[in-house]
Amino acid sequence: MSAKDSAKQIYDEVGGEANINYLTHCVTRLRFRLKDESKVDDEKVKQIPGVMGINHQNGQYQVIIGNAVSDYYDQVVKLGNFPTDESADATDNTGNEKKGNLFDQFTSFISSCMSPLIPALIGGGMIKVILILLTTVGWMSTKSQTYTIISVFGDAPFYFLPIELAITASKYHKVNQMMAVIAGAILIHPDFISLVNSGKTIHLMGLPVTAASYSSSVIPILLIVWAMKYLEKFLDKVVPASFKSILKPLLEIFIVGVVSLVIIGPIGTWAGELLSGIVLLIQKHAAWLAMPLMAAFMPLIVMTGMHWAFSPIFLAASFATPDSLILPAMLAANIGQGAASLAVAVKTKNKNTRQVASAAAVSALLAGVTEPALYGVTLKYKKPLYASMISGAITGLFMGIVNLRSFAFAVPSILSIPQFVNNKIPSNFIYAIIVLIASFIITFVLTMVLGFNEEPQVASATDTDSKKNNDVAATKIESGAKETKKVYSPVKGELITLDSVNDPTFAQKMLGDGVAVIPEDNNFYAPFDGVVETVFPTKHAIGLKSDTGIEMLIHIGLDTVELKGEPYDVKVKDKQRIKKGDLLVVADLAAIKKAGYDTVTPLVVTNSKEFVEVVPNEKTTVDNGTVAFYVV
Structure with missing residues (x-):
């Protein structure tokens, strides 16, 4: 069945335009905000050709498609008239701000702001991985102009993260988008960076300014845009209507700039450092426990979208400190999902199952995109999922002992394995190769041994x-x-x-x-x-x-x-x-x-x-x- 026909079925099953408040998509999922999710029959949606599964997360009705999600998104958008950006994501079905515990609100905010950036981050990350590979084998000099310019290509999505996140966060909180962009630009303005790099004490009108670098940061700009939501409401109330077109933007830029550099930016920086410090502390004193747990449960973390809550940590691997938890754990988990799917493709006698499992294996092994494998194969048949989780725990223990680290942000896969290369630590790449091979072999063998039931067994049959x-x-x-x-x-x-x-x-x-x-x-x-x-x-x-x-x-x-x-x-x-x-x-x-x-x-x-x-x-x-x- 074509993407057009399947998209029509999805559109109908979720209730059509009358039940859709909002729709966007990430790398593998259609993300609906529905007026009434109880009207949707999950089982019917799961049976639509092309649908890998569904997920209810933070008020979103997520339909997992896989790599072809943009094709389905384009077809669904043609069928109705509803918002197709994050502007509706911060409100409930009545238009009021969403409620819920702080943790759910935080994960929803992070996920909504990060998801649109993933294609750019993946592209930039892969360019950095290729540069690592080319310079390691001696095919390119790090002193050449070509290397410098291509590095700019790879670094740009990460360096300008404050501006990119300002755009997505402004849509989430319904803040003036260009004002949010200005707030992000202030954080990474060349003159401010020069002051930070000078090593001198910085003051703004007598107020102390923390000498922090905000390029490629996540938390500071998210906090700033969140604060801008309340600032704009306040200015709308106090600024006279006759002067609003002049005074409001003037005051907003000035107040945001001062508060960002003196208060919010440093708090965000300290929060990110605290989070990273906790992870490093765990790694230092209990790496043998933290890594196996993270690698084993990574498929479930991905399933809920919680992996984006760790984005401040693994994005730091692009510019600052290497990541020794999230990305290594994803390496074991992604290869495990691919190996489990490949084992299903080899073992099954059903041609349709073989086609789905084979495509999912390629996606996970070569691109690190595991949703097709997770929802289309391993979670569906359960035992392959258990096999990948057992393998993750085993290889995770090894990674914790050797302290495997990633030196660039890229979704871990066979093609991106050079992200673990570091000329100063040659053994790190060898350990990554061992994890890749071990995860593949252990998961593949376990899946073949454990088997799987393609069809439900009748009650009278063992x-x-x-x-x-x-x-x-x-x-x-x-x-x-x-x-x-x-x-x-x-x-x-x-x-x-x-x-x-x-x-x-x-x-x-x-x-x-x-x-x-x-x-x-x-x-x-x-x-x-x-x-x-x-x-x-x-x-x-x-x-x-x-x-x-x-x-x-x-x-x-x-x-x-x-x-x-x-x-x-x-x-x-x-x-x-x-x-x-x-x-x-x-x-x-x-x-x-x-x-x-x-x-x-x-x-x-x-x-x-x-x-x-x-x-x-x-x-x-x-x-x-x-x-x-x-x-x-």
Whole structure:
């Protein structure tokens, strides 16, 4: 299914424009602010093709997509008229400021302000990683002009963080954006930096100014913009309307500049140093414990979005001190997620699962983007997640003992591994390679050993019985035994698994096991020799029974009973004998889509309990001459 079709389903399931207050996206997630989340059926959203999972976080309804999230975002935006920036993120559904405990407000603020910057930070980080690699192997001199200019490319997203965060924070708190930008610019103005670098005592109108460097800082500007929200409200009240256009910007710049350099900026700097100091203290006295815990639980931290609460620490690795906790832990966790997904791809017999797991493995291993692996594979099947967490704890213990450090901000992955290179500490990179290899091998082996259940087990069957039945089914299919019956596709189209159908009745197999087809042709043909058991009065569904005892429901479209038969021309009647290939129905797919309905067609074996197993064909493109599934 295309991104356009899936986006339409997402839009409909979250309640459309009437239920959307706000929408933005990060690297892997659509982030909705909904008026009423209780109206959304999470399970239906999860079943939409392309959706890896959902998450409720800090008042946001997050739909996890993966690397293609921007395509889905563009399609959803076209469907309605609603805000598409962070301006609505600081308010609740009534327009009032969001309430909640301070910790939730803090994490929501950090996440909302940092998320739009991630593409720029990733790009700058990778440029710095490449420079580390080129200079280490001697292909580029650190004294060359080329190195200097390319370093500017990589440093710019980090150096100007106060200005970038001023923009996102101003949207969050609904502060005048250009005034917020000016506040960020004051912190990194060249003349102020010169005063700081001079080493002399600095005063502003007799007030002491802390000689701090604010380039690439996070907390100071966030505190400043937060304070600006109250300053602007105060100025609106006290400045006469006739002088507001002149006095308000004058007073705001002056007050913000003084307060930022004398009070708020130093407090933010001290807060960042305190946070970093706590981490370093833990690393110094209990690294053997902190690192295993961080590496083991990093997938869950990422799942909740809490990793951005640590941004002041790991962003410091770009300019100041190396990070010896967050980024190393992410290295073990990211490689583990990729290895677990790859193991699932190798072990599974389901072609669709293999495609999803393979793509997720590549994303995690090469790019460090783990949401597709986490939501599409490991969290879904659980045991691969446990395998990656066990591996994280083991490799984390090793990292804590050797004090592995990252010297540049980049999302840890195979391609960004040079971020652990430091010519003064050559062993650091060797340790990183050991962690990468160990995390991959341990997770891969554990996943293969622990296995995973792709389908829920029936209550009467044990894991051993299920495995035995699966082995028997596979043997019979491969040998062409008489017990294996073939059911052909009734229509040309794309074959998908039944659990990916956007309807819990079919996805949870309440009516029976089977598959589904996304039709590409209006003509639906008999999938076998047999009898027409039932033609539904609304013509959208037909019940058949094969000569071999298979009772099958062909349901053309989802919820299409509401169309009352208008787009359907049924060519058969109840109790009529049919031969494989006989024309059953002509459906106007265009009319069905125009009416707003999904044309996906479930093919359900309604008496599947009488058989051992229903096994889908591994082909993804089918027609009436192609087997859709086997019944054992």
